Amino acid sequence: MAADHEPVDQPTPALDFDGFLADCRVDPEVFALRPDYRSLLLVVDGLDPEAAGAHAESAADELITAAESHASSLLAANPVTELPHIAAWREAYRAFGAKPQRTRNSLEALTRRAESGLPRVNALTDIYNAISVLHQIPLGGEDLAGYVGTAHLTRAAGDEDFDTVSGGDPVIEHPEPGEVIWRDEAGVTCRRWNWRQGRRTALQEGTTSAVFILDALAPMTDADLDAAGTTLANELARLGTGVRVASRVIGAE
Structure with a gap:
């Protein structure tokens, strides 16, 4: 008779940073709209929600306070629609048919809210929202556990699935044909x-691996984009003892 054996825990495979980043892409049709567009992608693994909890909340509080102060200074000098980086994104939205007065890019939405108080979601989201306002760049973060394949910026056919909430209930929506979308193999991850x-x-509160996407248009320089990415990477590196961060910039060239 064979001897009984205790089950052996298998180690979690290390995230393939190089493979994920190499497969991320931006379609030529997007660069045709804005040849100055650049995307900085950061892949992060080893986030420790339990160990980093107190530090994450403290870091988020400090960054949010700084972002709210920065937004107040910017808006005291100029209307939000005339801030250079926000104006560039309003122009980009018009290029693919969106109405920026009705559909605000994430940077504009956050800058408008920051003066009266940024929203609080979870520590990871709060940190990148604050950095978005501080560096005046649209910035999104997503849990890699929910990804099917890698990140792909393209123009929509119009039949892609987008898992969202409407009226408090989960629904599947579809983008407009020609809309610029981030997607993976399962559907849309970010609209417009x-x-x-x-x-x-x-x-999520339990996220351990994530991808962060920083979207840049002129007048943001490559140095400005790198600075925003460095700030984000430094904050994320403190959210666990084994955090690893890798990055890639995708541009028209």
Whole structure:
């Protein structure tokens, strides 16, 4: 008779940073709209929700306070629609048929809210929202556990699934044909470039691996984009003892 054996826990495979980042892509049709567009992708693994909890909340509080102060200073000098980076994104939205006065890019929406108080969601989301306002760049974060394949920025056919909430209930919507969307093999992860993220890949309290996407248009320089990514990477690196961060910039060239 064979001897009984205790089950052996198998180690979790290490995230394939190089493979994931190499397969992420931006379609030429997007660069045709804005040749100045660049995407900085950060892949993060080893986030420890329990160990990092107190630090994450403290870091988020400090960043949010700084972001709210920065937004107040910016808006004291200029209307929100005339802030250079927000104006660039309003122009980009018009290029694919969106109405920026009705559909606000994530940077504009956050900057408008920051003056009276940024929303609080969870520590990871709060940190990247604050960095978005501080560096004036649209920035989104998603849980890699919800991904099917890798990130792909393209123009929608119109039949892609987008898992969202309407009236408090989960629903599946579809983007407009020609709309700029981030997607994976299962459907849309973010509509209208950086307007609204879906539920399927949303960051959770227990997220351990994530991808962060920073969207840049002129007048944001490559140095400015790198600075925003460095700030984010430094904050994330403190959210666990084994955090690993890798990055890639995708541009028209």
